[in-house]
Amino acid sequence: MASKGDWVRIHSVVLEPGQRAPQVPEDTARVPLELWIKGYLQADAKPGDQVRVLTRTGRLLEGKLLEGGLDYTHSFGAYVPEVTQIGEMVRARLRSIES
Amino acid sequence: MKDMSYQALMGRKNEIMKAAVGLDYSRFELSGLAFNYEAMMAAPGLDLAQIAAVQRDYAIGNTPLIELKNITALARALAPSGMGARIFVKDEACNPSGSFKARRAALSVYTARKLGYKGVVTATSGNYGAAVASCAAKAGLNCIVVQECFDSRGVGQPEIVEKARKCEAFGAEVLQLSVGPELFYVFLRLLEDTGYFNASLYTPYAILGIQTLGAEIAKQCRAQLGRDPDIVVCTNAGGGNLTGTAQGLKALGCHAQTVAASVNLKGLHMASDEQFNRKSFTTGHTGFGMPFASWPDRSDVPRSAARPLRYMDSYYTVTQGEVFFMTETLAALEGMERGPAGNISLAAAFSLAQTMPANQMIVVQETEYTGAGKHHNAQLAFARSQGIDIRFGDPQDEIPGQSIVLPQAPEMIQAQKIDLDHLRRSLIRKATEGHTGVLSDQEITYLARECNCDQDFVLSTYGEGL
Numbered sequence: 001m002a003s004k005g006d007w008v009r010i011h012s013v014v015l016e017p018g019q020r021a022p023q024v025p026e027d028t029a030r031v032p033l034e035l036w037i038k039g040y041l042q043a044d045a046k047p048g049d050q051v052r053v054l055t056r057t058g059r060l061l062e063g064k065l066l067e068g069g070l071d072y073t074h075s076f077g078a079y080v081p082e083v084t085q086i087g088e089m090v091r092a093r094l095r096s097i098e099s
Numbered sequence: 100m101k102d103m104s105y106q107a108l109m110g111r112k113n114e115i116m117k118a119a120v121g122l123d124y125s126r127f128e129l130s131g132l133a134f135n136y137e138a139m140m141a142a143p144g145l146d147l148a149q150i151a152a153v154q155r156d157y158a159i160g161n162t163p164l165i166e167l168k169n170i171t172a173l174a175r176a177l178a179p180s181g182m183g184a185r186i187f188v189k190d191e192a193c194n195p196s197g198s199f200k201a202r203r204a205a206l207s208v209y210t211a212r213k214l215g216y217k218g219v220v221t222a223t224s225g226n227y228g229a230a231v232a233s234c235a236a237k238a239g240l241n242c243i244v245v246q247e248c249f250d251s252r253g254v255g256q257p258e259i260v261e262k263a264r265k266c267e268a269f270g271a272e273v274l275q276l277s278v279g280p281e282l283f284y285v286f287l288r289l290l291e292d293t294g295y296f297n298a299s300l301y302t303p304y305a306i307l308g309i310q311t312l313g314a315e316i317a318k319q320c321r322a323q324l325g326r327d328p329d330i331v332v333c334t335n336a337g338g339g340n341l342t343g344t345a346q347g348l349k350a351l352g353c354h355a356q357t358v359a360a361s362v363n364l365k366g367l368h369m370a371s372d373e374q375f376n377r378k379s380f381t382t383g384h385t386g387f388g389m390p391f392a393s394w395p396d397r398s399d400v401p402r403s404a405a406r407p408l409r410y411m412d413s414y415y416t417v418t419q420g421e422v423f424f425m426t427e428t429l430a431a432l433e434g435m436e437r438g439p440a441g442n443i444s445l446a447a448a449f450s451l452a453q454t455m456p457a458n459q460m461i462v463v464q465e466t467e468y469t470g471a472g473k474h475h476n477a478q479l480a481f482a483r484s485q486g487i488d489i490r491f492g493d494p495q496d497e498i499p500g501q502s503i504v505l506p507q508a509p510e511m512i513q514a515q516k517i518d519l520d521h522l523r524r525s526l527i528r529k530a531t532e533g534h535t536g537v538l539s540d541q542e543i544t545y546l547a548r549e550c551n552c553d554q555d556f557v558l559s560t561y562g563e564g565l
Contacts, residue, residue, distance in 0.1 A: 014276070014285060019105060021281050028372040031251040034277040035285070038267075056272035057218060057241040057293070074260045074472035077480025082489060082505055086424055087431035090509060094169055094432055097176045 002065060006041045009070060010053055010063030037061060038070070101291075105284050112287060116400060119290040119297035121214045124401040131538075132530050133545035134402055136409075140303050140346075143210065147350055151311050153209045157234055159201045160311050162193040164319040164462070169432035170445075174452045177510045184329065184455035186448055188463040189316060192437055196233035196265070197226065197468025199312055203339065204230035206304040208238050211296035217241055218295040222286040222399065224248060224259045225382045225440075226467055231298045232269035242271040243295065245286050249277050250375045257481050258381055258440075261472030278372045283399060299399050306343045306404040313347020316462055317355075328355045329459040330451065332444040335359035335414070336387040338395060338407030344464055345410035355462070356412040360447035360514065361388035363416040364499045376485050377500040379419050379478045383443045388414075389517075393525035408522060408550050415514035417446040418494040420504040424512065425449055426475040439475045441467030450514035479503070523550040527560040535565070 002008055015033040039053030039061060047067040052060055102108075117123060127139040145153075154160040167186045175183030194201035208231065211219045218241030221231045228244035235242035244266045248259045255275075263273045274289070276282050290297055299305060313331070320328050331348060333341040345357040364384040367374045378384070392411070395403040422439050425446040430436045445463045452461050471477060483489050488502040493511055497504040506512050527546055531538070538546075538561060546557045 015105065015279075015281055020279065021105060021284070023370070024279055024281075025368050025371050028279050028370055031277070031372055033279050033281050033285075034249070034251075036249070036275040037272070056270065057243055059272075059292070072260075072264050072471075074255075074257045074264070075477065076471055076474050077257070077477035078484070080476050080479045080483070080489070082491065083423075083427055083476050083479065085491075086427040086505065090173065090428045090431050093176070093509065094173055097172055 001044065001046050002041050004041055004043050007038060007070065008041045008053060009036060009038045009066045010051060010061070011036050011066055012063035035063070036069070037063070041065070103288065105281065108284055108287055111291070113401065115287050115291050116297065119295070120299065120302055120400060121210065121296065122302065127402060129541060129545070131542045132534065133542050136406065139402060140307065140404060143303050143307060145206070145307055147310055147314055147347070150206065150307055154202060154205045154308070154311060157195065157201070157205045157237055159194050159205050160315065162315070163190045164316065164323060165190055167433050170428065170449060171452065173432065173509060174449055175457065178453035181457055182453060182455065183457050184452040184459040184461045186452050186461055186463065187328070188445065188466060189312065191312070191465040192441065192468045196230040198230065198441065199309065199340065199465045200225070200227040200230035201233065202308040202312055203227065203300060203305040204234045204298065204308070206308040207231065207296070207298040207302065208234035208240060210304050211298065212238050212240060214296070216294070216296035218243065218293060219298040220245070220286065220289050220293065220295045221298040222282055223300065224262060226262070227300055228262055228271070229265040229269065232266040232271035235271065236269040241295065242269070243274060243289060243293070244271050245274045245282060245289065246276065247278055247282050248275040251277055251372050254376055256376055256381060257472035257477050261470065278370065278375045280370050286399070297399070300337055300339055301398040301400045301403040301405050303404045306339050306346070309340060309343020310347035310350060312464060313344040314351050316344070316464060317348055317351035317353035320460070320462070324460065327353045328462045329455065330356045330358050330461045332358045332360055332448045332451070332461065332463050334383040334441070334443040334465060335361050335407060336382045336384065336391065337398065337405050338391045339405035340465070341407045342405045342410055357410050358447070358451065359388070359407060359411050359414040360444045361385045361416055362422055362443050363418055363515070366498070367500050374500055377487060379482050379503065380422070380440055383440045385416060389522065393522045394529045406549065408519070408526060409548060410551070411519065414517040414519055414522070415447045415451070416517060417443060417450070417512070417514050418497045418504065419499065420494045420497050421446045421506060421512045423475050423479060423503065424506050424509070428509070435466070436469055438467040438469040438473045439478060441465050446512060447514040450512050523552050523556065524560045526550055527557055528564050531561050531564065
């Protein structure tokens with residue numbers, strides 16, 4: 001349950017598959033054009049409800065209320081051994097040039 | 100009630116754009132297919148000193164020019180005796196929003212404010228969004244950034260997710276979309292709804308802003324080394340970076356060659372939902388670089404101020420694997436951790452330096468910030484999670500969308516030259532499409548300037564198409 005005034009994320013469909021631009025490739029034409037945006041919830045609601053939000057620039061937008069989606073979870077990624085190996089390789093090459 | 104369908108809104112494109120850029124492009128049209136590019140660039144009435152002053156107000160510019168002595172030593176060890184130019188980098192990551200895009204954003208936001216707009220809108224998944232948001236924060240204007248961010252599975256490209264965070268940190272409203280060129284439709288709808296300024300990457304403001312980058316390179320080389328650089332390498336996507344840099348160099352009377360570099364993403368469709376997350380570069384790649392060079396007016400304004408073929412002396416591609424390799428090398432040998440997209444020109448410069456005499460110098464004209472999502476480890480880890488085959492080998496074996504081949508050794512980094520005449524012919528054919536009569540002298544002169552070629556080349560290409 002989310003309360004009026006909460007900062008939330010909503011989802012909506014801008015163009016259905018049949019409304020996509022004529023030039024899009026087939027894999028893109030098969031799926032809708034979707035939109036995600038954040039704003040202040042205008043009335044109490046539960047995830048999945050159709051709601052209205054007031055965005056950062058003061059626009060009222062409608063969409064489906066999403067659960068969460070406010071966390072930043074991107075990271076430096078899982079360990080990639082090749083990155084370490086490149087560093088070792090070029091350091092060793094430079095040392096051999098200097099000697 | 101206005102018709103908001105895709106076709107109807109696209110039909111109102113010109114009137115929406117005219118209201119949103121504060122510039123009447125019809126003023127610059129000449130007869131036939133030509134237009135007056137020089138008059139368009141002069142229209143804002145800003146000279147280099149005024150542009151630099153605006154940027155100083157936003158704490159933008161005057162970034163350091165750094166000699167990469169260890170990378171130069173490595174290049175020399177791989178080059179024939181007496182070869183291996185000194186490699187320098189302009190550390191544009193030092194700008195407030197972390198990239199050279201700050202220069203482009205400053206003039207757009209300055210103009211929006213001067214003309215009385217309440218806010219700015221920009222359509223970009225890259226550093227430019229963060230740059231506009233940063234300047235808008237300082238100027239007290241509202242800012243909306245529209246991003247192509249997720250595929251239909253809802254998987255976000257980590258670099259773009261990071262850019263959304265940064266834009267939000269600067270107080271911008273971020274509108275995230277799934278894959279598709281209809282981003283432009285959403286963008287137009289926003290401009291119409293809000294009446295905000297279109298902080299396009301392709302207006303004269305956005306290109307004039309980069310002139311200071313070229314001018315600073317000339318000044319710094321003269322002050323630090325007592326000479327002009329021989330080559331300046333620019334990462335090339337929409338062409339603005341190269342165009343503005345070359346104009347700035349020329350304004351200072353610097354005759355360095357301007358070389359473009361893009362990551363080779365051959366075979367990937369830029370509007371494909373399934374291929375969206377199979378590439379590790381969201382900009383600086385051939386998917387933008389080639390089509391925008393051969394047809395600049397595909398941009399979001401009637402006439403693009405980014406016209407790279409006018410200034411490009413040569414154009415090279417590098418692979419994703421080569422750029423990741425150089426990004427790690429920059430950290431390992433120079434102690435500079437920077438974002439991969441900013442190192443596309445570094446990878447090309449490392450290869451080109453080996454073909455230049457040791458007494459020459461080559462300047463890489465940008466770096467960008469790095470961090471969560473943008474870091475090369477983050478990008479490689481994400482690519483691996485999407486099923487991309489990452490391995491050591493010959494980078495020329497890389498197949499974009501399927502593999503990332505990291506060079507087995509630094510000597511395998513070999514920038515590949517693109518045939519500029521092919522791009523020139525493509526531009527002339529597109530410009531003269533449907534044209535059947537004789538080209539006027541004005542049209543021939545215009546096309547020769549567009550392509551940086553002679554008039555005979557224009558006429559013979561046109562003749563072939565008839």
